[in-house]
Amino acid sequence: xxxxxxxxxxxxxxxxxxxxxxxxxxxxxxxxxxxxxxxxxxxxxxxxxxxxxxxxxxxxxxxxxxxxxxxxxxxxxxxxxxxxxxxxxxxxxxxxxxxxxxxxxxxxxxxxxxxxxxxxxxxxxxxxxxxxxxxxxxxxxxxxxxxxxxxxxxxxxxxxxxxxxxxxxxxxxxxxxxxxxxxxxxxxxxxxxxxxxxxxxxxxxxxxxxxxxxxxxxxxxxxxxxxxxxxxxxxxxxxxxxxxxxxxxxxxxxxxxxxxxxxxxxxxxxxxxxxxxxxxxxxxxxxxxxxxxxxxxxxxxxxxxxxxxxxxxxxxxxxxxxxxxxxxxxxxxxxxxxxxxxxxxxxxxxxxxxxxxxxxxxxxxxx
Numbered sequence: 548x549x550x551x552x553x554x555x556x557x558x559x560x561x562x563x564x565x566x567x568x569x570x571x572x573x574x575x576x577x578x579x580x581x582x583x584x585x586x587x588x589x590x591x592x593x594x595x596x597x598x599x600x601x602x603x604x605x606x607x608x609x610x611x612x613x614x615x616x617x618x619x620x621x622x623x624x625x626x627x628x629x630x631x632x633x634x635x636x637x638x639x640x641x642x643x644x645x646x647x648x649x650x651x652x653x654x655x656x657x658x659x660x661x662x663x664x665x666x667x668x669x670x671x672x673x674x675x676x677x678x679x680x681x682x683x684x685x686x687x688x689x690x691x692x693x694x695x696x697x698x699x700x701x702x703x704x705x706x707x708x709x710x711x712x713x714x715x716x717x718x719x720x721x722x723x724x725x726x727x728x729x730x731x732x733x734x735x736x737x738x739x740x741x742x743x744x745x746x747x748x749x750x751x752x753x754x755x756x757x758x759x760x761x762x763x764x765x766x767x768x769x770x771x772x773x774x775x776x777x778x779x780x781x782x783x784x785x786x787x788x789x790x791x792x793x794x795x796x797x798x799x800x801x802x803x804x805x806x807x808x809x810x811x812x813x814x815x816x817x818x819x820x821x822x823x824x825x826x827x828x829x830x831x832x833x834x835x836x837x838x839x840x841x842x843x844x845x846x847x848x849x850x851x852x853x854x855x856x857x858x859x860x861x862x863x864x865x866x867x868x869x870x871x872x873x874x875x876x877x878x879x880x881x882x883x884x885x886x887x888x889x890x891x892x893x894x895x896x897x898x899x900x901x902x903x904x905x906x907x908x909x910x911x912x913x914x
Contacts, residue, residue: 553583553898553899554582554583554584554899555583555899555902556579556583556902556903556905556906557579557582560575560579560903560906561905561906561909561910562910563575564576564906564907564910564911565910573602576588576590576602576604576903576907577604579903579906580604580605580895580900580903583897583899583900583902583903584773584897584899585604585605585895585896585897585899585900585903586605586606586773586896586897587604587605587606587607587611587613587770587895587896588603588604588605588607588893588894588895588896588900588903589601589602589603589604589607589608589611589613589804589805589806589893589894590602590805590891590892590893590894590904590907590908591804591805591806591808591809591890591891591892591893592809592889592890592891592911593806593809593810593812593813593889593890593891594887594888594889594890595813595817595882595887595888595889596887597887599806599809599810601804601805601806605896606770606771606788606896607770607894607896608768608770609804609806610752610766610767610768610804611767611768611769611770611804612752612753612754612759612764612767612768612769612770612802612803612804613769613770613772613802613803613804613873613875613894613896614772614790614793614799614800614801614802614868614870614873614875615801615802615803615808615868615873615875615894616799616868616869616870616873616874616875617677617718617798617799617866617867617868617869617875618801618808618866618867618868618875618876618877619755619796619797619798619799619800619801619868620667620718620721620797620798620799620850620866621811621815621834621850621851621866621877622740622744622753622801622803622808622811622850623721623724623725623736623740623755623796623797623798623801623850624667624724624834624849624850624851625744625811625815625825625826625830625831625834625850626728626736626739626740626743626744626797627663627667627724627725627727627728627797628663628667628826628827628830628833628834628849629743629744629825629826629827629830630728630731630732630739630743631663631830632827632829632830633743634731636663636731638662638663638664638833639662639664640662640663641660641661641662642661642662642663642727643657643660643661645727645730645731646723646726646727646730647730648689648690648691648726648729648730649691649694649695649726651723653695654694654695654704654705654706654707655704655706655707655708656672656706656707656708657707659707659711661723663724663727664833664838664849665711665712665720666720666721666723666724667720667721667724667849667850668714668838668839668847668848668849669714669715669716669717669720669839669847670711670712670713670714670715670838670839671707671709671711671715671717671720671723672707672708672709672710672711672712672713672715673705673706673707673709673715673717673719673720673723674703674705674706674707674708674709674717674719675702675703675705675717675718675719675722676716676717676718676719677716677718677798677799677869678693678718678793678795678798678799679791679871680790680791680792680793680795680799680870680871681791681792681793681794682791682792683758683789683790683791683792685792686698687757687758687792687794688794689794690722690725690726690729690736690794691726693722693794693795694719694722694723694726705719705722705723713839714839714840714841714847718795718798718799719798721795721797721798722795722797722798724797725795725796725797725798728797736755736796736797737754737755737756737757737796737800740755740796741754741755743825744811744825744826747824747825748810748811748814748824748825749810750803750807750810750811751807752767752803752804752806752807753801753802753803753804753807753808753811754801754802754803755796755797755800755801755802756802757792757793757794757796757800758792759792759802769790769802770896771786771787771788771789771790771872771896772786772788772789772790772870772871772872772873772896772897773786773787773788773872773896773897774786774871774872774897774898786871786872789872790870790871790872790873791870791871791872793870799868799870803894804894805892805893805894806892808877808892808894809877809890809891809892812864812877812879812890812892813879813888813890814826815831815834815835815864815879816831816835816864816879816881816882816888816890817888818830818831819831819832819834819835819881820881820882830849833848833849834848834849834850834851835848835851835853835861835864835881836848836849837853848864850866851864851865851866852864852865852866852867861881862880862881863878863879863880863912863913864878864879864881865877865878865879865908867901867904867905869898869901872896872897872898873894873895873896874894874895874896874897874898874900874901874904875892875893875894875895875904876892876893876901876904876905876908877890877891877892877893877908878890878891878908878909878912879891879912880912880913889912889913889914890912891907891908891911891912892908893907893908
């Protein structure tokens with residue numbers, strides 16, 4: 548149980564980042580990362596029309612991939628929605644009949660209409676908030692198995708036992724969306740994502756491959772996570788410079804770098820503004836539009852968390868993520884009259900990195 552008490556970021560760290568000169572920020576971040584035991588950290592700042600700025604600490608490196616956990620949902624939503632537009636499938640179409648790998652109606656509560664809007668906004672009432680991943684070397688189940696017949700005794704089949712239309716965070720819902728995309732396309736999700744989004748956006752440092760093959764990704768490398776066993780953080784086995792595999796790709800399976808993810812974040816907002824790229828503009832707009840209300844005046848879009856200003860205008864688009872050992876966070880500021888689009892992405896390889904990511908991202912997004 549050695550991981551139960553994680554070192555935390557000092558209360559003054561974020562305010563120091565906000566007020567310190569840019570040339571002093573890196574020293575502050577490096578010192579804080581070392582103090583709380585983060586052994587690999589990368590973060591990227593990218594503004595429209597400016598050079599990208601990426602920084603690496605510890606074992607992190609420009610070609611080093613890390614898992615971004617639930618930040619996968621934002622990219623997966625863009626993949627699924629771009630594919631839906633190609634297939635002329637609407638956000639509010641009932642897709643149950645298009646899923647051939649299993650009978651959705653056989654799931655508890657599965658006798659009601661099911662739409663991509665519901666699945667990607669966590670409003671289906673479906674179960675399974677998240678997944679712990681599989682230790683390396685463990686056989687991985689298929690997407691359909693994950694949903695209807697998970698192999699481990701502590702997991703249950705997905706059920707629709709919540710109120711439809713109300714927000715209930717569900718990685719299981721993203722697995723149904725993944726299964727729909729695989730069944731309709733006839734392709735594994737990683738291959739579909741590569742074709743639909745990653746290659747067109749030139750995201751050469753990103754893959755949904757699970758498990759990942761070190762030889763196939765060269766010259767890219769994997770930066771492993773460091774995590775002690777911690778039941779309270781959902782870590783069911785310890786890892787040292789290692790990782791778990793996540794066949795739950797749409798929910799948690801993206802490998803990437805902070806630099807690649809920042810490019811995606813900017814592309815999402817640009818597409819929502821009408822720019823032509825791999826993300827259809829109408830779908831990008833839906834992704835950053837309020838779909839479900841959250842606490843404290845925030846909302847969830849399609850694969851995105853939305854923060855609003857007092858006047859109701861969108862302030863930030865963001866998402867956080869937590870896999871075994873890895874912690875990630877991104878935030879992007881939409882364009883305004885006097886400010887360009889600005890994205891900040893931070894990825895760490897320890898549980899204690901969550902607070903560090905939060906301080907970095909939210910201190911620097913609105914600079």
